[in-house]
Each structure stands twice: as C-alpha cells, then as structure tokens.
Amino acid sequence: MAEQVRVVVDAMGGDNAPAEPVKAAVEAVTERQDIKVILTGKQDVIEGELAKYSGYPTEQIQIVPASEVIETAEPPVFAIRKKKDSSIVVGLKLVKTQEADAFVSSGSTGAVLVGGQVLVGRSKGVERPPLAPLIPTTKGVALLIDCGANVDARPSHLVQFAKMGSIYMENVVGIKNPKVAIVNNGAEEEKGNALVKETFPLLKECKGINFIGSIEARDIPYGYADVVVCEAFVGNVILKLYEGVGGALIQKVKEGLMTSLKTKIGALLIKPALKSTLKSFDASEHGGAPLLGLKGLVVKTHGSAKAIEIKHAIFQCVQFKQQKINEKIAEHILEDQPDKTAEKQEQ
Template sequence: MKIIVDAMGGDNAPAAVVQGALEAHRACGADILLVGRAAEVLRALDGCGEKTLPAGVEIRDAAEVVEIADDPATAFKMKKDSSLTVGLTLLRDGAGDAFVSAGSTGALLAGATLVVRRIKGIRRAALGPSVPVLGGHVTLCDCGANAECTPEYLLQFAFLGSFYAKKVRGIPEPRVALLNIGAEDEKGDTLRHETFALLQEAGRQGRIRFIGNIEANDAVLGGADVVVCDGFAGNVMLKSVEGTARFLMKELKDAFLTNTKTKLAAGLVKDQLAELKRKADPAEVGGTPFLGISKPVIKAHGGSDANAIKNAILRAGEYARSGFIQEIEANIDYMRIKPQPEKI
C-alpha cells in the first residue's frame, strides 16, 4: 500500500503534514510518497529528527502550491507543477493507492474530477464524513462539495452513503434518511419533496433502507446511519456539530475548574472526559473521502495537525482496501431508480 500525500496542503504544511505522514508510516507500515517542494519537505523531516529519508518514504518535487486565495476551479490547471496537481496525476497513473490533501477543498474536488475522474455513471462526487453522534457515527453525504443539487444527485448520494456504510463501516443494513426541517413526509421544499419520492421508491424496491425524513437534532442522537443532503445544508450541519462539541468541552472544562471540589470531581471522571473529548475531536476521524471518484481521494481539514494527518492517511488506507469503489462500479445500474406507478 502506498499513500500519496500533498505535503504543501493545509494551514500547518509542510511541518504537520510531514510529521503526521511519518507517524502514519510507523503505525500502519504503508509506504508514503510526499509531494511538494523538496527542500521544504527535507527541512520538515529534519525537524522531526529524520536526517535521511526513512525506508518506505519518498519525496516527489513539485515547485508550486495551490493557495487558499486561488480560484478553486482553475488553480490545479494554472499550477500544473503544484503538489496537488502532481499528486493527483500520480494517483491517476497508478503511482499510489490513495491521495491525501489538507489543501483547498474546491481545488481538490475540481482536480479529482478532471484528473482522476468520477466513476462512470456518477453525476457528482460527494464528501462523506463520518460525524460523531450518540452511539457511534453517521455518514453525512454531501457536506460541502455540491451546494446546489438535483433530486437525482441526492439519490446517488444515498446509494454512495449506503454502500460506504456497508463496505467501510461494516453496517449490514444502514438506515438512510433525508435531512429536512421536519420528520413528516410532506415537509421541505421542492427539492426535498422530489428527492423523498425517489428515495421512497428505492426503499420500496429494497435497494436501500430508507427510513424517511430526519431533523438535524435527531440525526445527532443517532437516528440514522446515513444522512442525505445537499452540500450547503450538510456543511452547516457539520460545522454546527463541530462547534457545539467545542463549546460543550470548553464549558465542561470551565465547570470542573471552578473550585477545589469541582477539581476533585474532575479527577474522578478524568478518563471518561478524555474519551468524550476524543470522540468529539474531528482530528480523530482525520479525513473525508470524495465518494464517487474513481480512485481514493481523501480531504483532510485545512487546519489539520500531525495527529489529524496521521488519521487521514490511516483512513485513506482503510478506504483503499475496502473495495468500495469496485462495489460502486459494479452497481451503477442498481443505483438508477425510476418511480413506478402505484398499483390500483
């Protein structure tokens, strides 16, 4: 297994990216191909205590960097020697099994779509993060790749999320729900009404386990395994969950540090608080796959530290080994649903 890593992508690159890549290499043994400005990558390696390249770690020089201010739609074309463009090209050409980047989401999506390409038959790739909820995680599909969607896109997102939950998360019959402003069938706008009809028909035909509409609060309480939504609504939900988790952890910390009595109480539940913090930390998930791209492309958070990069690389290896992409390729026809008239 070889993971290609964009060494220059993200707010803390290349230092955090290189450190995280080394930690992932030690943890899982996967070969790492660091793509970026070679001199800067070597300095970052030196900062990690590595005077020479460890066995299984390579560097591919790429002189340019896609900056956050660059136009996402054209940045990878204009900067053909960027770490992002070179890395995606290497993935396309079979030089690695997956690509990980903490760089611009828009540029990464555009590059993955036009360089690596979507799976034949997939209309749009979707970001499918695993979001911590009560009792485990929910796959949110989409969470920011497609702000405007059609019912057909959302139907495909439902299938992508369902197959992902089966192949990668190991859920035999994932519950699929449509994010909406109410649980009743008639809730929502035209997009939600038309999507509901398609998902209901898919459920009726036994192709997915559709459980209906779901509100965001019930999704956070573990009411579904896959939540389908357009990228705008999904991103709002994702950021709300992340912000609420940080808010609650800050409030808990302040409450436990109020006085001697609360500090003693904190000592009694220290392990439980550490586990809660770990569950709520996006860095523990690490990265989010672009579901629907023909090879594994993983987006790490722009502010990723070394631990987040390590976990993104581990997720990339897990995703590449899962057989998810092959499953989608084999089931494209299965994912096409045409509503059938009701029998009278």
Template structure:
C-alpha cells in the same frame, strides 16, 4: 499496497505538520506514504524526524493557497494536489490525502481522476461522532446545487462508505429536511423523498431533522452540499462549545477537579470520541480514486489519521463497491429542473 500520496503543501501548518503526520502514519499505523511537494523543505523536515530514507518525495513546486477556489486550482496543473492525483491515476499511489483548499481539491480531483461511470456528481462524506456507531453525512460541501436524482446517488455513495469503512450492515438512510413528514421540505427534498422511497438497494427510513444528526437515528444522512456544510459546521461549533464548557466546569473548583479525577477515564473517552482529528477527515466519493480531505488546521495526529483512513478505504475496495451500487441502481432519469 501502493503508498498514500500526501499533499505536503496543503494545510494551515504545511509542510512541517504534514511531514510529521506522514512519519506518524508510517510508524504508528504502518501506512506507506509518499510526500508530494517542494523537495528541499520536505527533505529537511524528514531529517528532523530521522525519516529521510523512509519516506520518498515526489517533486511539485507549485501549491494551492488555502483560499484557492475551483478556477485557481485548474490554473495550476503542476500543483502538489494535481501531482498527487496523477500518481493515483497512474497507479503509483492508492489514494490522495490533502489538508488544502476543499474547493481546490474537489475541482482538481474531478479533473484528474474523473467521475466513476454513472456517477452524476462526486460528494463529500464525513463521519459524525454518534452512538452506538458513527453516522455518515453526505454531501458535506462539494455540491451547493443538486438534482433529486443526485441525492439518491449520494445515498448510494454514503451507504458504500458506511459498509466498507465502518462495517455497517444494511445501512439505514435518512433525508435531511425540516420535518419528518414526507410532504415537508422544498421541491428538491420532496421529490428526492419520492425517489428514495422506491430506490432499489437502499433502506430508506424517511426524513430526519437537524436535531437527529447526533442521535444515531440513521446510518447515512443525505442532503445537498450547501445544507450539509452548514449542518457540519454547526455540529463542529457545538462540539467545541461543549468541550470548552465541560473543561471550564471541571476546572472551576477544587471539588469539581476532584470529581473529574474519578471520571478521568470517561472524560478522556468522551474527548477522543468528539475529536474531529480522530476521524481522518472528509472523503470525496464518486471518483476513480480515493481522496481524503483532512481539516485545514490539522496537526500531525489528524494527518496520520487521514492517511490511515485513506489506506482502509483503498484496501476495502470502496470505489469498486460504489461502482457496483451505481451499476445496479442506474436507470435513465430526466434531470429535474
């Protein structure tokens, strides 16, 4: 397999933690990585890990700021994320991983890798830590304004992801809105519900509400990028609050600490399940290349997990599966207005 092109200049802790994550991805997961960025600091960081001759570097002197938007990314054609995308397009890398600006990555990915045939818009998919198996939320922030037909395509993208990355057979799809009844929601969700009911190749379970996000009610939750991003950040905040409260309670008294000692295995398991870095990040689906966007604050562990996720998606043929689904479901539509 071709290596993962890792944007070494993107992220709050770049390049030190990015390089550490690349080394961990190689040594812990066996994932080959090529670092893209300014050679001197990257080489120095690799020396610190005794990995200077294990991980190659591709030069990219420019980098996007974490606050960079879509237009700023287009003005830097030689940025590290642009060069990483070019490596995938050329076949020299199997996927792109970056912890940089989400808006910049989405804009650069769309420009450099182009959308798959028949895909109206790429969408961001994230994994929620539900039981008995994870739930895919899509779109988590790539498209603030969408058409109903796009939500149907997002469902196909999310189902392909659930099938290939999570091994879910016949994933169940739910539409995120304000009530379970078909007539609940605005014009967009009501029309999307009508299309999803009759969409070939999808198992549509109807509407889901915000309190269903962490219950595992469905395997794929579909929504627009604005709503999805708000929902995702709400879930992340709730998880952080829960972990903080749990830790404070456990450490609150000698008796509580003693009880925690007997429950330490379960507590560790819960912490691992709720750790966002364990899932590798969001995946930009619908492009002619695999793109994984790690959290901007990711440390080495999160970067390594993102590289491992990108490698799994590339090896599982997620792009080809999306192409098959879109081709099978594609019908001429008059876009809603």
C-alpha cells in the same frame, strides 16, 4: 503480502504542514507493510522533516517534488489552473495517471474538491462526486453526505449519495447494513422542501440501501442513521453548526467552572476526563472526509489535522482500495441506469 496501496500525502497542506503530514507518513509505513506513501511538496523541506526519523522502512516512502503551495484563501478554480506544480495538483495527477491509488490532503478544501473532479475525474455514471465527512454521534460516527460544492443538487444526485455512502460505511467503516436517512424538517413523510419530497420516494424504491426515512437534525448526533443524506448547503450548515455549538458550549462550561472555589476544585478533578470526552465529540477529530465517486480516492482531512488523523485517512485509503470500493460504487450506480448499462455492455 498483499499488493501495496500507493497513497499520495500532500506534505504542504494544512495548518500543521509539513511536520504532521510527514510524521503521518512515517508512522503509517512503520505500522503496515502494505502501504507506500508518496509525499508531494518541496523536496528539501520534506527531506528535512524525514531526517528527524530513523528506523522506519524508507523504501516505503517516496518524494515527488512540487515547488508550489495552494493557500487556503486562493480561489480554488484559479489556483488549480495556475499552480500546476503545486503539491495538490501534482498529487492528484499521480492518481489520475494511476501511479497512485489515493490522495490525502489537509490543504484548501475548495482546491481539493475542484482538483479532484477536474484532474482525477468522475467514475462512469456518477453525476456529482460528494464530499462526505464522518461526524461523531453518541453511538460512534455517521457519514454526512454531501458537504461539498454541489449546492442545489437534484433528487438523482441525492439517490447516488445514498448509494455511495452506504457502500463506504459498510466496507470502509465496517457498519453492516448501514441505516440511510434523508435530512428533513419533520419526521412525517409529507414534510420537506421540494427537493426532499421529490427524493423521498426515489430512496424508498432504491434497491440495495437500508432506507429508514426522514431524520430530523436533532436526531443526527444520537446516531439514528449511519448515512445522513442531504444537499451540500444543508450539509455544510450541519457540519459547521456541530463545530459551533460544541465549541460555544465548551466555552460556556469553562466559564461556568471558574465561578467559585468549589467549582474550580471540581474542574481540576474532571479536567482530563472532560477533555477526552469533548475530543471524542469534535467533528474535526474524525477528520477524513472522502470525496466519493472519482476514478481514485481523494480524502480531505481537516485543516488542523494532526499526524494521527492523517494516518487514519491513509489507512482508510488502503481499506478503500483493498475492498475495491470504487468498483462497487461504479457497479451499484450503473445498475439503476439501463441506458448506461446497455452502453457499457456494447463496448
């Protein structure tokens, strides 16, 4: 049996905590022997949830108590500093001290982002750790990198995002030679704002990635690229507009189907198929967004994540560890930085 991968799951984070994170832990260890889940949060609450299940390998689940909970509305930096006994801080520290390999939370995105950087720390050579959600496309999924807190990024950051994203898509999601594109306001090379114009030639010269050029926003949902590189402000707009346009369109379709008896009957017939289609195209359903470039893996699942998505995030962590993604990222990031490579060799 392979060595167990130790994944911390924030039992108190998200709209459906503690029920769904605990359920995800139970299902994950029931399915796979190579996982150990560490649940952080209020011990009595977690024990109460676990008591609902039987027949699972109890030795693969451990509770590490944390008495506090960081709420979504709290200012992240302040919350991380003050709530030292929160499920997020306790969980991230387990990754920092290498008592765990990865951390999964559906809690406050800001706190996970800040905590990941401050408590777990960046890998050597990584300038800014990007948050990279998987978004649905008509062909499958694409990695949108960055959607984090790094607004006003520099070209060198975007080049690192492209590299990290490629490694993740190839090794964790399983897409061979993933196509990398930069979000632009036109397909032509002369298009772009100052950031894109400066980044484009760097990506063209970048070794080890399959750079296909610019991508216009309209082509993202059709899966023209596997790794969609952008600065965080733009990434945030893309991620949230995916959700907004999808939701608004569905609302309009529902209204449209209630206009006559004929359409109402039709609606009944298509309802299940329509529902599953719409679900497959819901950005939130692909939940797990890794925060890359840290010394351990941190995955942010959607605030409304259910057990199945959290379980998938746990499995992503296992894949991440077993494929030695962090080592690959560190190696790839450092190979273009002669100074830092030299420095490394001297050590």
